[in-house]
Amino acid sequence: MSVVAGVIAVQGDVSEHADAIKRAGDAKGESVEVREIRESGIVPDCDLLAMPGGESTTISRLVHSEGIADEIRGHVEAGKPLFATCAGLIVASSDAGDERVETLDLIDVTVERNAFGRQKDSFEAPLEVTGLADDEPFPAVFIRAPVIDDVGNAEVLASWDENPVAVRDGPVVGTSFHPELTPDGRVHELAFFENDGADVPTLE
């Protein structure tokens, strides 16, 4: 039986996440079917969910207007894994400190949008991330990235310059950076197949 992975596809780097999930599935010997979600009715069939990078104002607007927001909440309440990157993390957070983004409160962190600056300040750097399959630093790509400035019950998995940039809260993993932009699948493996706080029904 194959695992059904959904990528919230209203806007952002959707195909990059779809490819990264397939690579992570291959590495774990799991067969994964990926669905792109631009309307309601598909999330309930998914074992795993990814919220991609993009523009958080656009994504939050469309997940609400398309009726996907409550379905994503239901997915997380059922303990199924969600991996949110950059704009996805902002939308998944409890508070983005900005009325232009209606957050989903799926992960107990507050974030600050574009805290690393504009595109000219975007950067890539090797980053140590707790819980990966090995100790090699992860090639992290930060694009107009948010920082996590208040960590409630979430566990910090990585920090950059003393700011948390990767967190886990139960079934939800969020990163300020974009693991989907590099061929390294370890963070997707961690979020979807190695997260003890999450439950993937078809894997049991």
Add this chain to the structure above:
Amino acid sequence: MTEKTDLEELRRGTDLIKRGFARMQKGGVIMDVVNPEQARIAEEAGAVAVMSLEAVPADIRKRGGVARMADPADVEEIVNEVSIPVMGKSRIGHTKEAQILETVGVDMIDESEVLTPADNDYHIDKRDFTAPFVCGARNLGEALRRIGEGAAMIRTKGEAGTGDVNQAVYHQRTIKGEIRKIEGMTHEEREAFAREIEAPAELVHETAEMGRLPVVNFAAGGIATPADAALMMHHECDGIFVGSGIFGAENPPEMAEAIVEATNNWDDPETLTEISKNLGKSMKGDANVDLPEDEQMQGRGV
């Protein structure tokens, strides 16, 4: 957990970061705006970015004369107004306008045929910039030359300021058709084709292997309605630029929101129908079949 970071190994302005920024725009609508009020309307409607310029292409056409980069103070005001990325247009080959835009802090520079070209032979060497660039193209040769110069995003040229989607469709079909053609070619045929279209051979091979352009490919030039945006998504564009189509319409906020929703629902005719109802008048436009060649912008910068 670890606090260890190695600031020495931090890198900016790499191809991965420039192309990555463009990827974050996918599935979105980038709207032309000429002042902070319009930028705010675009952001509230769900635009993924705004393109800041002095006048929309339809007005540039009407006005005539030399079209240049916008006043950097005006661009700065827009940068300060919205939280979404702000892009700015430089003239083709005008390295100094591009440097000024980069200094102001725009997130992407459009080296655009909508402005009067500054250089008849050469485009900007975009590899030297930290800011990513988007460039227009009518065919695969133009697209791959621009990527070879460092463009992180390609958009169809279409025919800007006309409100007629015809040329955007033609340019997108041309690029996709050429990609399908090289997919079926042998290595040596691709080499010969690269010489024929005057494109870097390694990019022809890369495109053929990927079955698409190696960078994000948006639609631009004449998109005026939600259905136009959906049509360009149907033609496998990664996202949409709308120029005069929003603020040239009767109800800009409604039109902006409808085009954002249509870009997400391009393959759902029923939703598209609802989105398209009661939007008021679209921009009047000018059928570009009637435009004499010297009034066309698409021939600039090949």
